[in-house]
Amino acid sequence: MPFALSLPLRVARSLRWMVALLLFAPLFATAQSLVSRLTDTTVVQSEQARAELLAHAPEGAGPGKPVWLGLQITHAPDWHTYWKNSGDSGLPTELQWTLPPGISAGPIGWPTPRKFPLGTLANYGYDGTVLLPVPITVDPSFTGKEIEVKLYAAWLVCRKECIPEEGNFTLRLPVQGSTAVHGRAFEASLAAAPVDQPAGASTLQPQAQQLQVSLAGLPAAWRGQPLEFFPEAPGLIEPGSPWTQAWDGERWNASVPLSPHRSESPSAVPLVVALADPPGEGPGSPGVRLEAPVQGSWPVAAPLPAAAPDALIAALQENAARAASAPASSSPPITLWAALLGALIGGLILNLMPCVFPVLAIKVLAFAKHADDRRAHRANGLAYTAGVVLSFLALGGLLLGLRSAGEAIGWGFQLQSPAVVATLAVLFTLIGLNLAGLFEFGRVLPSSVASLQAKNPTADAFLTGVLATAIASPCTAPFMGASLGLAIGLPTAQALAVFGVLGLGMALPYLAASWWPAVAHALPKPGAWMNTLRQFMAFPMFATVVWLLWVLGQQSGIDGAAALLMLLVVLALLVWALGLRGKGRAALAGFAALGLIWLGWAIGPNVTRLQAANAASAPVATAVAGVSWEPWSADKQAALLAEGRPVFVDFTAAWCVTCQYNKRTTLADATVLGDFAARGVALLRADWTRRDPDITAELARLGRNGVPVYAIYRTGHAPQLLSEVLSVDEVRAALARL
DSSP states (O other): OOGGGGSOHHHHHHHHHHHHHHHHHHHHHHHHHHHHHHTSOOEEEOSSEEEEEEEEBTTOSSTTSOEEEEEEEEEOTTOBEEEEEEETSOOOOEEEEEOOTTEEEOOOOOOOOEEEEETTEEEEEEOSEEEEEEEEEEOTTOOOSEEEEEEEEEEEEESSSEEEEEEEEEEEEESSSOBOTTHHHHHHHHHTSOEEOOOTTOEEEEOSSEEEEEEOSOOGGGTTSOEEEEESSTTSBOTTSOOEEEEETTEEEEEEEBOTTOSOOOSEEEEEEEESSOSSSSSOSOOEEEEEEBOSOOOOOOOOOOOOOHHHHHHHHHHHHHHHHSOOOOSOOHHHHHHHHHHHHHHHHHTTSTTTHHHHHHHHHHHHHTTTOHHHHHHHHHHHHHHHHHHHHHHHHHHHHHHHTTOOOOTTGGGGSHHHHHHHHHHHHHHHHHHHTSOOHHHHSOHHHHHHHHHOHHHHHHHHHHHHHHHHGGGSHHHHHHHHHHHHHSOHHHHHHHHHHHHHHHHHHHHHHHHOHHHHHHSOOOSHHHHHHHHHTHHHHHHHHHHHHHHHHHHHHHHHHHHHHHHHHHHHHHHHHHTOOSHHHHHHHHHHHHHHHHHHHHTHHHHHOOOOOOGGGSOEEOSSTTOEEEEOOHHHHHHHHHTTOOEEEEEEOTTOHHHHHHHHTGGGOHHHHHHHHHTTOEEEEEEOSSOOHHHHHHHHHTTOOSSOEEEEEOTTSOOEEOOSSOOHHHHHHHHHTO
16 A cells, blocks of 8 residues: 555645656656757767758748758768669668648759769769758648748768768748848759750660660750769669760760669650769759650560679579489478477577566466366466467568568567567556556556456456567577578468467467466465565566667667656556545546656657667777777678678677677677687677668578577688577687688
């Protein structure tokens, strides 16, 4: 019983209001500070680029007036971002606007890009300072005094390596009065945009390997000078391959290498041409944009080859040659049976996870209260098993469906979403508070819901299985990474069988206990110890919440983690207030509910907002001089291998407990680091905390679909995979074979 309920009613009421004020006063003040600091910003700064939201409304932001918004990116030396067609690699900058009703944003007015050659490849984009302008339309129905503009922007900034960055921007634009402080920047950006002109006599003619370009009506001042050719459709040509061009009077002709793996065969091609090699930085020379019609038919496109290291391709070809010479077998492949066995064992081990064991322990201990009700135990065991197996099948089916639709995701993808991490933190907090005895669901839920739970223990067991799956699924990879990697490449029915057996393995202990009476009779007799054990089980749940907050901090930053902590505090106050009795219950619970709603609206977006991964771009020093971890990229790995250096890659994620254990033990061991240094091994860390298609693709090439994965790459050799739970002896033995 809460202490306040034992006092006289007047004192109790006063104490409750004092507690509420003490809790909410600093909470509201901190929330207001966070909101003003995190949302009212127009600048995002990193070591690679500075992004700023600008506005230009010289005649005011009223209906029919010229109104412009734009993201201005100032790049550090040697860094660049990308045009709408990024060329051989890269991603265009993305702008997502949130505007009041009656206000609409048009498309980006892309300035003419520059060409950035890199060996046999080339990209299209901007260096220096570039402004991406967007026209804004104000409807006559809009009556506000100011326009609140919110922008989420994402851009990829590259040098030899690439770093994805993003930011949330807020700007308030007054309707009356002129906003023209950035007028010159917008004028320069609009002047750098290509000028639209009709195609006229211009044509494109595809051939077997070349695209014959013939353009007429280009500016007379360009004649005789080399031009650059930028098709707006990606993947149509080979940007970095050599090509020829020549002037024939007023007509410009070019023969451009056609991409054999293009995905489109358009009847007309939007394109931009401009003077080649413009001086300075920023946008390219002002160009001309036209949609040139295509004459003739396109050649048949070849299938896109899988991008894999040369050493891996050689090893796969060697394996294929061995398989071709081996006699055919009608029996199922042993690898499938090994995957099923690994799934069963991995599912059994999942019951020992700190977030799963308390749920399972409380359910099993319930047998002690009704040890003779065998029929109910069996029904609950079957319902729990059904909940677990069906949930694993649903997750596996979702994963397979998303991958077949082209999404580059892997097992554990749900924890790459800050929203899912925050939801699990809320769920575990509620479970922990319930186990600790702060509230009972029967006292805070409506009576109809509480009675439904009491009358349907079978349904409760099924939902417990669903809950156990949700909290355990990210922990599977350390125990069955090979099985999951194989399952992704199997036919759908066989892949789902692996996921189903994984769920069966996890549910097996509870199912066996429900059908084997000796288990129930062997349990200790009911007593006060059960309540003590239940309260003790709350602490693993709270420890899991701490871990989830740490994961969220990696994704959304310290402000996102702090915002979630504030929400959890108010949530705990709400469930405590709902468990009170008397008139104060409604008042305090209502006050807490309003506070929770307000915080969710004010700072909730900070929880789910991904922060830019700038910190991951810096090397991480170790205890051994000269040895440091650097962020992984396919280009960096290829460059190191080209130098003749072996490469050790740690595929990891903040939400992977086994990854963090290995990182702080084996991979931090001085002898292991000394061996790395002695053999000149480069250390790369592929952080999969947030969704990264490149890392997902590399894991797939290794036959894996989750983390941790540890691989040693050498030129001329297939990658060497180590076990998921590393030991010092295993790593040192692998390095000794280099």
